[in-house]
Amino acid sequence: MGFLQLLKSQFLSHLFICYVFLLSGLIVNLLQLCTLPLWLVSKQLARRINIRLCYCIASQLVATLEWWSGTECTLYTDPKSYPLYGKENAIVVLNHSFEIDFLCGWTFCDRFGCGPCHFNLKLGLFKKNCHN
Known part of the structure; x- marks a missing residue:
């Protein structure tokens, strides 16, 4: 078993990934709240920013699928x-x-x-x- 496989099987690494996902989700939600005043000025710009912020969360799930599980x-x-x-x-x-x-x-x-x-x-x- 290589070092990477050993790292993937450890509970602390699972906990770390969960913590990073939750923390980044909170940060993204905070940034989305900050775009609420922008909604009054430019709805199109607020939508574009929120799309990018949502992509930050979705990309973590895709990265976990590809890297962690080794799914192709x-x-x-x-x-x-x-x-x-x-x-x-x-x-x-x-x-x-x-x-x-x-x-x-x-x-x-x-x-x-x-x-x-x-x-x-x-x-x-x-x-x-x-x-x-």
Whole structure:
């Protein structure tokens, strides 16, 4: 077992990552509160700033998926369509069977520079998580 694998398996490193995520979330929320007066002046600028701040949180989840778990997401596509990804509006439909699959969707959106993305979860998935 290498040093990196040993580090990933230690409780203190899990706690550190959780602490960093919570602290950065609090900082981002504080910065979002600071943009409220800007909303009165320029709604478009306030939205752009909030999109960037939300990306700070989402990128941590994507980084955790790729680095910590070692997950690799593979996209099978038509080679003619590939250059168009990230340059057009798109709706991505994932046929997911696990709760973590939405992060793979975020990973693809992040790789292709699609910016912020929204997910609608199946009601069955929501009920499954709430009642267990």
